[in-house]
Amino acid sequence: MKTRYLFSLLLALMLVVSCEKQKDVNDIQNAEVKKAESFEYVSEQFADLKILRYQVPGFDQLSLQQKKYVYYLTQAGLSGRDIMYDQNYRHNLSIRRALENIYKNYQGDKNSDDWKNFEVYLKRIWFSNGIHHHYANDKFKPGFSKVYLKELMNSTGTELKEEALEVIFNDQDRKKVNLNDETGLIKGSAINFYDPELTAEDVSAYYNAMEVDADQPIEKGLNSKLVRENGKIVEKVWKSGGMYGASIDKIIFWLEKAKEVAENEAQVKGLELLIKYYQTGDLKTWDEYNIVWAKATDGDIDYINGFIEVYNDPKGYKGSYETVVQIKDFEMSQKMAALAKEAQWFEDNSTLDPSHKKKNVVGVSYKTVNVAGEAGDASPSTPIGINLPNNNWIREQHGSKSVSLGNIIHAYNNAGSSGRLKEFAYDEDEIKFEEEYGQLADKLHTALHEVIGHASGQLNPGVGTPKETLKNYSSTLEEARADLVGLYYLPDTKLVEIGVSPDAAGIGKAAYDGYIRNGLMTQLIRLNLGDDIEEAHMRNRQLVAAWAMEKGSKDNVIEQITKDGKTYFKVNDYEKLRALFGELLREIQRIKSEGDFEAGKALVETYGVKVDQELHKEILERNSKFKSAPYSGFINPVLVPKMDENGEITDIVVEQPESFAGQMLQYAEDFTTLPDEN
Numbered sequence: 201m202k203t204r205y206l207f208s209l210l211l212a213l214m215l216v217v218s219c220e221k222q223k224d225v226n227d228i229q230n231a232e233v234k235k236a237e238s239f240e241y242v243s244e245q246f247a248d249l250k251i252l253r254y255q256v257p258g259f260d261q262l263s264l265q266q267k268k269y270v271y272y273l274t275q276a277g278l279s280g281r282d283i284m285y286d287q288n289y290r291h292n293l294s295i296r297r298a299l300e301n302i303y304k305n306y307q308g309d310k311n312s313d314d315w316k317n318f319e320v321y322l323k324r325i326w327f328s329n330g331i332h333h334h335y336a337n338d339k340f341k342p343g344f345s346k347v348y349l350k351e352l353m354n355s356t357g358t359e360l361k362e363e364a365l366e367v368i369f370n371d372q373d374r375k376k377v378n379l380n381d382e383t384g385l386i387k388g389s390a391i392n393f394y395d396p397e398l399t400a401e402d403v404s405a406y407y408n409a410m411e412v413d414a415d416q417p418i419e420k421g422l423n424s425k426l427v428r429e430n431g432k433i434v435e436k437v438w439k440s441g442g443m444y445g446a447s448i449d450k451i452i453f454w455l456e457k458a459k460e461v462a463e464n465e466a467q468v469k470g471l472e473l474l475i476k477y478y479q480t481g482d483l484k485t486w487d488e489y490n491i492v493w494a495k496a497t498d499g500d501i502d503y504i505n506g507f508i509e510v511y512n513d514p515k516g517y518k519g520s521y522e523t524v525v526q527i528k529d530f531e532m533s534q535k536m537a538a539l540a541k542e543a544q545w546f547e548d549n550s551t552l553d554p555s556h557k558k559k560n561v562v563g564v565s566y567k568t569v570n571v572a573g574e575a576g577d578a579s580p581s582t583p584i585g586i587n588l589p590n591n592n593w594i595r596e597q598h599g600s601k602s603v604s605l606g607n608i609i610h611a612y613n614n615a616g617s618s619g620r621l622k623e624f625a626y627d628e629d630e631i632k633f634e635e636e637y638g639q640l641a642d643k644l645h646t647a648l649h650e651v652i653g654h655a656s657g658q659l660n661p662g663v664g665t666p667k668e669t670l671k672n673y674s675s676t677l678e679e680a681r682a683d684l685v686g687l688y689y690l691p692d693t694k695l696v697e698i699g700v701s702p703d704a705a706g707i708g709k710a711a712y713d714g715y716i717r718n719g720l721m722t723q724l725i726r727l728n729l730g731d732d733i734e735e736a737h738m739r740n741r742q743l744v745a746a747w748a749m750e751k752g753s754k755d756n757v758i759e760q761i762t763k764d765g766k767t768y769f770k771v772n773d774y775e776k777l778r779a780l781f782g783e784l785l786r787e788i789q790r791i792k793s794e795g796d797f798e799a800g801k802a803l804v805e806t807y808g809v810k811v812d813q814e815l816h817k818e819i820l821e822r823n824s825k826f827k828s829a830p831y832s833g834f835i836n837p838v839l840v841p842k843m844d845e846n847g848e849i850t851d852i853v854v855e856q857p858e859s860f861a862g863q864m865l866q867y868a869e870d871f872t873t874l875p876d877e878n
């Protein structure tokens with residue numbers, strides 16, 4: 201299962217005061233932040249889509265052997281790129297190739313609306329791996345006529361079968377995945393997993409009759425197309441020598457190379473099984489592979505590669521081809537390890553009632569990785585987290601791996617938010633400091649929230665789990681508790697002592713300003729006017745910010761200021777605000793430890809749910825000038841091998857592609873592995 205990033209999260213706006221302490225840490229981190237800041241995250245926008253770039257932090261820290269491992273795995277991944285197009289729709293490859301040929305060779309007028317619409321149409325195909333919208337599933341309509349396309353074809357000598365040409369313009373195969381029974385799950389879906397003449401009942405009957413081990417069931421039908429041949433229903437298996445065999449042979453070629461430079465035995469064993477699976481198509485081997493893969497947790501590099509998620513199949517059997525290659529997030533791992541080591545100190549020194557403190561606390565392990573390359577179902581539209589394998593009995597008996605894709609989330613958060621920052625920050629100082637230090641404070645808060653926050657505190661003897669006692673308020677209260685642990689410790693000199701923070705007061709200030717502003721204002725841009733807040737994280741942020749605002753009002757801890765008719769929230773007393781966060785943390789832990797439903801409910805309902813309508817309206821108006829496409833995807837960095845005169849790789853460097861179109865055409869040139877029809 202994957203976490204899809206459906207809307208751009210608002211970056212918490214932050215501020216840091218510079219300080220001479222911890223010069224070395226400060227310098228390193230400033231350098232990193234500066235480098236990141238000058239990076240251009242947004243490549244371009246068209247239709248309802250935004251194309252972003254991501255960096256690969258940590259790549260330079262890898263050994264040459266590790267770099268090769270990453271490189272071979274990404275080459276393996278891209279070798280299956282064509283499969284995704286063909287899986288999505290049987291005409292996708294021929295249409296894409298015809299339009300690419302026009303795009304490269306057309307010499308006529310490129311200023312006309314027709315041509316611009318043609319370009320957008322082709323880019324949308326690249327984005328969706330086919331002619332259906334990647335998210336909405338509808339076939340998108342071209343902004344040009346059939347006559348115009350024929351002109352382009354004639355002038356560039358491009359050929360396309362009549363049937364494929366027609367479907368660009370007609371109403372046939374309108375939905376990629378149709379879940380409406382009346383139109384027929386198979387007949388109504390353009391997806392290329394079944395003979396169109398098969399019915400949902402045929403498919404069910406076929407797979408129900410297939411016998412599998414009841415205790416250790418394979419993922420039936422995961423790697424094949426179901427067709428009728430000579431009156432009999434059979435699977436055309438995706439394997440070497442079978443359907444998509446040409447692509448799969450290329451994948452195997454690169455996996456073999458990867459195997460030679462793998463980091464450890466477990467990785468080698470995994471790759472051997474994955475290769476064997478691609479050679480045989482045997483789903484028992486796929487399970488064996490996943491068991492080894494789930495347990496292979498050593499090393500700095502990991503990947504997924506295979507037919508994995510079944511969302512594109514209206515019947516839920518067939519896996520879409522997908523691959524992601526990842527590197528350990530060294531910076532975040534170092535911070536988290538440093539925090540986890542001190543977990544007991546944080547527990548002992550927190551504001552919790554002594555009876556609610558754990559005597560032996562263990563930091564929660566939380567994994568972030570950085571993506572080095574993606575293809576297939578994961579590209580250009582990407583997950584932000586991965587939790588695999590999918591097969592339930594393997595998860596239960598052998599475990600699973602769960603990671604969040606740090607650099608992808610980071611790119612989302614930093615794409616085009618500077619205008620918003622200027623709009624909602626109180627003054628120039630805040631903007632300046634946020635731009636210089638915000639990212640660091642953000643990362644540190646996440647690390648504290650995950651590693652220390654969720655691990656902290658204990659229930660009173662005999663009290664049920666929070667799900668039982670606090671019911672529908674348990675998630676909001678748990679997120680608030682973890683956030684508060686982070687907020688309480690962000691200004692603590694302990695963080696400087698253990699080397700994760702350059703400046704306690706500065707980081708604290710940055711985090712506090714950002715948290716208050718987000719909790720009371722900017723997060724509301726994701727909500728429609730008149731709606732209550734429903735989502736747990738949003739509720740928790742408003743709860744924390746609004747509670748602190750009210751409780752600190754007599755000391756003017758947080759001040760609401762109107763400047764040129766616009767509302768701002770300014771923190772006046774950071775010490776007192778910290779004490780308030782500590783107080784609320786203690787209270788929410790008490791609620792959890794005692795299972796005090798009424799008190800929990802009152803907190804959430806009073807501070808976390810209702811929205812000030814006047815303020816919300818103002819925020820939406822102020823935000824309306826920042827136009828942003830609803831869906832984002834990514835171009836991949838290019839891994840460029842440097843060779844010596846003997847053709848040996850001496851180094852691999854990361855470069856950014858110039859444009860989306862440039863990368864898509866390059867991929868077509870380097871990774872065309874399948875014929876038009878399969």
Ligand SMILES: [Zn+2]
Nearest residue numbers: 649654679682
């Ligand atoms: Zn959390």
